[in-house]
Amino acid sequence: MTGKRASVAIFVPHIGCPHRCSFCDQRAITGENSAPRACDVAAACERALESGAEPKNTEIAFFGGSFTAIPRDYMLELLGAARVYLERGFRGIRLSTRPDAVDRERLDILKSFGVTSVELGAQSMSDRVLGLNERGHTAEDVERASELVKEYGFTLGLQMMVGLYGSMPELDRMSAERIIALGPQEARIYPTVILKNTRLGELFQSGEYLPYRLNDAISLCAELLDRFESAGISVIKLGLHSSKDVERDMLGGLYHPSFRELCEAERYKKRIEGLIGDDKACAFTVPSRNLSKAIGQNKSNIEYFRSKGVEVKIIPDPDQSEYIIKSQTE
Numbered sequence: 001m002t003g004k005r006a007s008v009a010i011f012v013p014h015i016g017c018p019h020r021c022s023f024c025d026q027r028a029i030t031g032e033n034s035a036p037r038a039c040d041v042a043a044a045c046e047r048a049l050e051s052g053a054e055p056k057n058t059e060i061a062f063f064g065g066s067f068t069a070i071p072r073d074y075m076l077e078l079l080g081a082a083r084v085y086l087e088r089g090f091r092g093i094r095l096s097t098r099p100d101a102v103d104r105e106r107l108d109i110l111k112s113f114g115v116t117s118v119e120l121g122a123q124s125m126s127d128r129v130l131g132l133n134e135r136g137h138t139a140e141d142v143e144r145a146s147e148l149v150k151e152y153g154f155t156l157g158l159q160m161m162v163g164l165y166g167s168m169p170e171l172d173r174m175s176a177e178r179i180i181a182l183g184p185q186e187a188r189i190y191p192t193v194i195l196k197n198t199r200l201g202e203l204f205q206s207g208e209y210l211p212y213r214l215n216d217a218i219s220l221c222a223e224l225l226d227r228f229e230s231a232g233i234s235v236i237k238l239g240l241h242s243s244k245d246v247e248r249d250m251l252g253g254l255y256h257p258s259f260r261e262l263c264e265a266e267r268y269k270k271r272i273e274g275l276i277g278d279d280k281a282c283a284f285t286v287p288s289r290n291l292s293k294a295i296g297q298n299k300s301n302i303e304y305f306r307s308k309g310v311e312v313k314i315i316p317d318p319d320q321s322e323y324i325i326k327s328q329t330e
């Protein structure tokens, strides 16, 4: 792991959630059921060190949704355990929480324990969609909490969901634009997956909730990825991480184990489409690390253009930083 960024992930499932949001089953998403204690935080950090993680590249991440809404003593216990490892040179502490569980008192605590990044689950910036999905907060709460997190100097991350009950692509685009306008450094985009034992699952089974088609969601998320990255915001997650628990407990919705790769390929496809013009054969250079994204899974992009009568060649360039350049030589 030398030189590589490492993350010690601690899941705090559902504790602190005022109620259950329509789509959420943290146990299925995280595979965790029990509440971690200080000794679990220490044990996870020690395991990371034993496996070769360098402290200066290692971050402790409390995930699970509602960190700042958990009982205060319990929050102090977990933060205290994490701070020990900050003092041993760890890079930072990240946590995710609800926008309505952010205020100055809690941010003062996070600051005093050395927290570096705060992620807020915005999910949507439509109050109607937030209400239908029983989030229990408004878009204004997201705006207020985001401003406060930035004022305190934390790295701000915002999470949004695509295809929630009551949403539609235009509303998801609007949410993305309002989230971008809040100026986060990082974002996560989660297409909605329908899990068993959730309100969304019931709505799906009764026919009241119809998820987007997967291909439409990939196309939309490719567009959102473009918008976020063009605004200088790093999309650190796109799609629910692939997991056996999710695959076992899902009823339907927008899940694919390679969701991000499919979106990245779609993004290149759209960009190439816009650059081809009337050419029947053309070549493009891309950064070498993006070669497989530009070609697509199983050369899907090359085959797509071939089916339209256009031969596309992708040339990797290790020195190129620009996303794609149309070659003049073909």
Ligand code: SF4
Pocket (backbone or CB within 6 Å): 014, 017, 018, 019, 020, 021, 024, 025, 026, 064, 065, 066, 098, 121
């Ligand atoms: S989405 Fe977040 S706030 Fe809602 S129930 Fe799940 S963990 Fe709690």
